[in-house]
Amino acid sequence: MEGAEIEYVKRAFDHNYIAPVGPNVDEFEEVISAYTGVKYTAVLSSGTAGIHLGLIILGVERGDEVIVSSFTFSASVNPIVYLGATPVLVDSEPGTWNMDPVLLEEAIRERRRLGKKVKAIVIVHLYGMPANMSEIIRIASEYGIPVIEDAAEALGSRYDGKHLGSFGKIGILSFNGNKIITTSNGGALFSDNKEHVQKARFLATQARDQAPHYQHSHIGYNYRMSNVLAGIGLGQMEVIDLRVEQRRANFKFYKENLGLMDGLRFVEEPDERYFSNRWLTTILIDPDKAGKTREELYLALEDENIESRPLWKPMHQQPVFSSCPAFLNGISDALFAKGLCLPSGSNMSDTDRQFVLDSIIAVFDK
Numbered sequence: 001m002e003g004a005e006i007e008y009v010k011r012a013f014d015h016n017y018i019a020p021v022g023p024n025v026d027e028f029e030e031v032i033s034a035y036t037g038v039k040y041t042a043v044l045s046s047g048t049a050g051i052h053l054g055l056i057i058l059g060v061e062r063g064d065e066v067i068v069s070s071f072t073f074s075a076s077v078n079p080i081v082y083l084g085a086t087p088v089l090v091d092s093e094p095g096t097w098n099m100d101p102v103l104l105e106e107a108i109r110e111r112r113r114l115g116k117k118v119k120a121i122v123i124v125h126l127y128g129m130p131a132n133m134s135e136i137i138r139i140a141s142e143y144g145i146p147v148i149e150d151a152a153e154a155l156g157s158r159y160d161g162k163h164l165g166s167f168g169k170i171g172i173l174s175f176n177g178n179k180i181i182t183t184s185n186g187g188a189l190f191s192d193n194k195e196h197v198q199k200a201r202f203l204a205t206q207a208r209d210q211a212p213h214y215q216h217s218h219i220g221y222n223y224r225m226s227n228v229l230a231g232i233g234l235g236q237m238e239v240i241d242l243r244v245e246q247r248r249a250n251f252k253f254y255k256e257n258l259g260l261m262d263g264l265r266f267v268e269e270p271d272e273r274y275f276s277n278r279w280l281t282t283i284l285i286d287p288d289k290a291g292k293t294r295e296e297l298y299l300a301l302e303d304e305n306i307e308s309r310p311l312w313k314p315m316h317q318q319p320v321f322s323s324c325p326a327f328l329n330g331i332s333d334a335l336f337a338k339g340l341c342l343p344s345g346s347n348m349s350d351t352d353r354q355f356v357l358d359s360i361i362a363v364f365d366k
């Protein structure tokens with residue numbers, strides 16, 4: 001938290017709007033739209049809720065298929081299963097670690113050849129790194145399949161100068177406690193399509209028909225964001241650019257000090273179109289060259305009371321998704337085997353960073 005958050009929260013108390021409706025909610029939505037350049041926003045109880053509603057709005061139903069990145073957090077995939085649809089998992093490209101466009105096209109062709117209905121594509125911008133959006137949007141349009149961008153980790157990231165979430169039909173954000181800005185728990189669905197966002201608000205408030213009594217013609221959800229939490233979000237949006245700067249400074253520090261070490265590698269922005277918020281700084285360890293494995297580094301840091309964590313375990317390796325159709329090339333398996341997320345908090349001091357760095361160097365010097 002930076003400071004202004006509590007003022008906005010106090011405003012919710014002053015107005016006595018302790019509900020999933022109120023001036024903070026409206027203003028938070030306007031601020032997100034102004035920041036991302038995407039016309040309409042609905043703030044929700046979580047990013048997962050956003051993906052769920054996004055899939056419903058795009059017409060995903062029981063028996064349909066949805067293509068999704070395999071290298072992601074389970075929340076990108078779970079809502080597909082909530083709807084009785086089948087996730088089709090697609091592996092990563094080596095450059096961005098996000099969905100490989102070549103495999104995406106192969107997956108669309110192969111599933112269609114088998115007579116399956118591919119209703120949507122969920123593209124994840126993992127760790128804040130933009131996916132290859134020009135290729136992905138080109139392929140998606142060619143086959144007429146709508147794209148949902150899971151930008152849960154990527155607020156502040158841009159591709160070709162445009163914010164992530166603005167390329168697909170629908171974008172999703174998360175404000176969970178670990179994300180680049182947070183409302184403790186929360187998310188958003190945003191789109192240039194007014195009807196999509198109106199429908200998200202409708203479904204997120206129990207799908208109440210226009211009537212003086214309670215009347216329902218659709219199944220609804222309790223997915224709206226509280227006016228209290230939206231106050232936290234308004235305070236956080238004042239410092240989003242600062243947060244991106246802080247996260248990018250973490251990456252720069254680690255890379256400048258570790259980038260030349262044998263067997264250590266960072267994921268780079270492939271060209272000038274890519275701008276990552278560097279939500280987490282991640283590192284790949286090649287045990288043959290570095291002389292240590294990812295696991296050894298992880299455990300050694302833990303001994304120093306430094307928290308690090310393996311990269312996301314790909315969805316095709318998860319017991320719950322192991323029977324899903326998958327289009328694989330070995331990239332995400334290798335990332336999971338070799339990759340570690342380094343401490344990346346926005347509030348890391350120079351001393352904190354130096355301590356982590358010294359501890360990492362000590363592991364490889366042994």
Ligand SMILES: *Cc1c(COP(=O)(O)O)cnc(C)c1O
Nearest residue numbers: 046047048073075076152174176
């Ligand atoms: C955090 C996250 C989500 C889910 O967001 P919640 O707000 O926690 O529901 C979805 N996708 C990715 C890639 C995430 O990191």
